[in-house]
Amino acid sequence: MHDAATSMPPQAPSTWADYLAGYRWRGQGEGCSAATVHRLEAARRPTLFVKQEVLSVHAELPAEIARLRWLHGAGIDCPQVLNETQSDGRQWLLMSAVPGDTLSALAQRGELEPERLVRLVAAALRRLHDLDPAACPFDHRLERRLDTVRQRVEAGLVDEADFDDDHRGRSATELYRLLLDRRPAVEDLVVAHGDACLPNLLAEGRRFSGFIDCGRLGVADRHQDLALAARDIEAELGAAWAEAFLVEYGGDIDGERLAYFRLLDEFF
Structure with a gap:
């Protein structure tokens, strides 16, 4: 089940505010990972995804960022890393949407x-x-x-x-x-x-x-x-x-x- 769409949450990186202005954020429910995922949509703009995870020794998101960059460079279809940063004790990843x-x-x-x-x-x-x-x-x-x-x-x-x-x-x-x-x-x-x-x-x-x-x-x-x-x-x-x-x-x-x-x- 997906959450209701909202504007950019206050804990999101402030450096993304201008780029993501106008996007609506919709939570994508719970998966097996500890990361939280949002789907971002706006009229006449590409769909994006944001993933965030609490920074810890067992965090998986930094590894995913490195792997997405490598896999994209190898010519395999996957999300493209658009930006990544750390903010409010969390790792944040902004990426493109895979179609379909x-x-x-x-x-x-x-x-x-x-x-x-x-x-x-x-x-x-x-x-x-x-x-x-x-x-x-x-x-x-x-x-x-x-x-x-x-x-x-x-x-x-x-x-x-x-x-x-x-x-x-x-x-x-x-x-x-x-x-x-x-x-x-x-x-x-x-x-x-x-x-x-x-x-x-x-x-x-x-x-x-x-x-x-x-x-x-x-x-x-x-x-x-x-x-x-x-x-x-x-x-x-x-x-x-x-x-x-x-x-x-x-x-x-x-x-x-x-x-x-x-x-x-x-x-x-």
């Missing part, structure tokens, strides 16, 4: 048939994964990700009430030990989005238009993206379409690694 709507919204409204959706997701991820991982400065391989998981568990940042049904009733500490025990011996490294859920892929006019929420982008096992995309496709369309997506993506896909990266996602 999320694949999850299009699927729920029946505006994108399952076969087309599956092909869009597979093609978008293949293009991203075809980037040279040696050129990507962001390391999200398991050694680093598992250390981040440990820190989040120790800081009490893992929402155990939000675990999938397969893991409901188990503690974050217990699942962390399971992650360590089941860690794959080899990683199939690509440039991965890191949170390739259907709400983070957009389409316009039946064509893929871009990725959003790119704060976890980095060099990682391709199964990181395939696991979350397949999970969402199964939830929206059924298991047969999740399997069709994996076939459309192609290559050797390891079911155990898909399960592993779904388990990893419980901590974020």
Whole structure:
């Protein structure tokens, strides 16, 4: 659910006041991240988005800003960083809007048939994964990700009430030990989005238009993206379409690694 539109909030950076005069701000509801998101609209002016997050050691917005700049420079469709600043103890990001709507919204409204959706997701991820991982400065391989998981568990940042049904009733500490025990011996490294859920892929006019929420982008096992995309496709369309997506993506896909990266996602 989105909030009612308002004028620029008083805590927003004062340096943005002139540029954003006339825009109406509309909250975009709660997501999994700690960031607050507003959609900005004004007559005859481009739609913009503002993201803000409290500055802390666990803040994700600074990482997203760096990744959006890199990804845009690599030629992948995503929001363009227009300005970023720190104000009132918060990190602020002003960015362009990716045209269209999320694949999850299009699927729920029946505006994108399952076969087309599956092909869009597979093609978008293949293009991203075809980037040279040696050129990507962001390391999200398991050694680093598992250390981040440990820190989040120790800081009490893992929402155990939000675990999938397969893991409901188990503690974050217990699942962390399971992650360590089941860690794959080899990683199939690509440039991965890191949170390739259907709400983070957009389409316009039946064509893929871009990725959003790119704060976890980095060099990682391709199964990181395939696991979350397949999970969402199964939830929206059924298991047969999740399997069709994996076939459309192609290559050797390891079911155990898909399960592993779904388990990893419980901590974020």
